[in-house]
Amino acid sequence: MSVGKLYGVGIGPGDRELLTLKAYRILTTVPVIAYPTMENGKVLARALVADLISPQQIEIPMPLPFSPEKSSLPYYQAAASQIASHLQQGRDVAVLCLGDPMFYGTFMYIYKLLAPRFPVEVVPGISSIMAAAALLGAPLSYRDDVFSVIPATLQRETIIDRLSRCDGAAIIKLGRHFPKVREILRELGLIDRALYIERATWVNQRVIPIEEVQLSDITYWSLILIPSNSYGKISHCHPQ
Amino acid sequence: MSVGKLYGVGIGPGDRELLTLKAYRILTTVPVIAYPTMENGKVLARALVADLISPQQIEIPMPLPFSPEKSSLPYYQAAASQIASHLQQGRDVAVLCLGDPMFYGTFMYIYKLLAPRFPVEVVPGISSIMAAAALLGAPLSYRDDVFSVIPATLQRETIIDRLSRCDGAAIIKLGRHFPKVREILRELGLIDRALYIERATWVNQRVIPIEEVQLSDITYWSLILIPSNSYGKISHCHPQ
Numbered sequence: 001m002s003v004g005k006l007y008g009v010g011i012g013p014g015d016r017e018l019l020t021l022k023a024y025r026i027l028t029t030v031p032v033i034a035y036p037t038m039e040n041g042k043v044l045a046r047a048l049v050a051d052l053i054s055p056q057q058i059e060i061p062m063p064l065p066f067s068p069e070k071s072s073l074p075y076y077q078a079a080a081s082q083i084a085s086h087l088q089q090g091r092d093v094a095v096l097c098l099g100d101p102m103f104y105g106t107f108m109y110i111y112k113l114l115a116p117r118f119p120v121e122v123v124p125g126i127s128s129i130m131a132a133a134a135l136l137g138a139p140l141s142y143r144d145d146v147f148s149v150i151p152a153t154l155q156r157e158t159i160i161d162r163l164s165r166c167d168g169a170a171i172i173k174l175g176r177h178f179p180k181v182r183e184i185l186r187e188l189g190l191i192d193r194a195l196y197i198e199r200a201t202w203v204n205q206r207v208i209p210i211e212e213v214q215l216s217d218i219t220y221w222s223l224i225l226i227p228s229n230s231y232g233k234i235s236h237c238h239p240q
Numbered sequence: 241m242s243v244g245k246l247y248g249v250g251i252g253p254g255d256r257e258l259l260t261l262k263a264y265r266i267l268t269t270v271p272v273i274a275y276p277t278m279e280n281g282k283v284l285a286r287a288l289v290a291d292l293i294s295p296q297q298i299e300i301p302m303p304l305p306f307s308p309e310k311s312s313l314p315y316y317q318a319a320a321s322q323i324a325s326h327l328q329q330g331r332d333v334a335v336l337c338l339g340d341p342m343f344y345g346t347f348m349y350i351y352k353l354l355a356p357r358f359p360v361e362v363v364p365g366i367s368s369i370m371a372a373a374a375l376l377g378a379p380l381s382y383r384d385d386v387f388s389v390i391p392a393t394l395q396r397e398t399i400i401d402r403l404s405r406c407d408g409a410a411i412i413k414l415g416r417h418f419p420k421v422r423e424i425l426r427e428l429g430l431i432d433r434a435l436y437i438e439r440a441t442w443v444n445q446r447v448i449p450i451e452e453v454q455l456s457d458i459t460y461w462s463l464i465l466i467p468s469n470s471y472g473k474i475s476h477c478h479p480q
Binding site: 123 | 248250252255256257258259260261262264265340341342343344348351352355360362363364365366367370371373374375377378379380381382383384385386387388389390391393394398401402405406413471
């Protein structure tokens with residue numbers, strides 16, 4: 001008997017219509033579906049595609065630690081070992097991943113553990129960054145722009161350095177780092193260009209002027225876009 | 241009579257299955273479809289979704305200059321004016337855009353010309369960068385990585401500076417700039433990490449070791465990925 005195939009399936013930012021045809025096909029036909037869940041009970045990735053999952057499909061919830069201080073490795077190892085036993089029995093397994101699997105995706109942990117042992121196919125997904133740009137009508141990068149994705153978890157000096165060396169940017173993983181980032185944007189004169197969005201494409205999505213964001217409101221699922229600086233500057237490009 | 245809606249539809253990197261459900265719905269129902277064509281006769285975006293277009297749909301080819309020396313603005317203005325006349329008559333128009341519309345997409349030119357006058361909805365698409373990463377099994381960015389997209393058209397010193405300030409990168413728009421980029425990667429000690437791919441997800445896709453790429457072969461539709469440096473370094477993460 002041959003082993004099963006491991007699929008890392010990007011399911012996009014949240015809006016069900018932003019699934020790819022390929023992700024849709026795999027999710028509706030694969031015998032086993034695995035997805036991260038939080039120790040606090042949130043099962044976000046599954047919820048986004050819940051109506052596509054049939055009772056015939058085997059589900060593998062993969063609990064992850066809620067606290068960022070806890071190492072997630074033992075959790076991924078436990079999940080990988082469950083997934084591996086299905087693959088060994090010849091069953092294909094799709095691991096759901098919000099956004100894109102290879103772009104800050106949770107799938108990379110499982111990939112690292114299982115790719116050396118099983119055939120893998122990665123299905124790219126729409127990143128929340130592109131979805132947010134589409135919603136906000138914000139051109140991210142244009143012509144010869146450098147575009148950078150910068151986690152807010154980095155040190156203040158590093159964020160300032162990286163921001164000053166790109167033409168457009170997305171700042172992710174805001175959470176409790178939001179005040180630091182907003183201060184940096186004010187200092188660099190970027191605050192008027194910066195756009196803040198929470199839970200892009202979800203039903204409870206919110207777009208808030210960045211100076212009006214309340215610190216108590218910040219969620220992990222928020223990001224800041226700094227649209228391309230060069231896009232606005234092409235002065236001969238006026239509407240007819 | 242109300243005006244029509246302008247859709248900027250990301251159709252992804254090439255593989256038809258990487259269309260989103262939303263792009264599929266809009267493409268198969270919208271009365272007017274516009275797409276870039278090259279003066280040299282290539283009609284790439286349309287070819288990728290040709291079997292979805294019905295004879296009832298009105299098509300607007302948008303010729304663009306083949307030579308990069310020619311200004312594309314008059315071409316976009318001519319296309320925008322054709323699109324505008326349909327919108328004014330209440331017909332929705334979908335403009336096809338390879339990859340993602342707001343991420344180095346051709347749609348931004350049309351957007352700039354028409355967004356001030358008509359309602360617009362942008363549909364994000366899978367970028368060729370994410371598609372290439374999925375195909376190559378290349379983790380682009382991980383945890384607190386900075387990820388940068390760097391056009392090869394930039395000056396040597398700028399490319400070196402930007403590359404030394406990120407953890408993962410994609411280098412796009414290679415074309416005749418490939419030799420400069422390969423030399424930079426050798427100098428920075430990045431050549432062994434760098435992955436080269438042409439026409440990711442197309443039927444004539446090619447993956448070639450970067451040191452074996454022939455300069456005569458380089459196409460505009462090629463890119464280099466430099467996967468996350470931190471992904472490989474987590475030494476306790478061995479396969480079980």
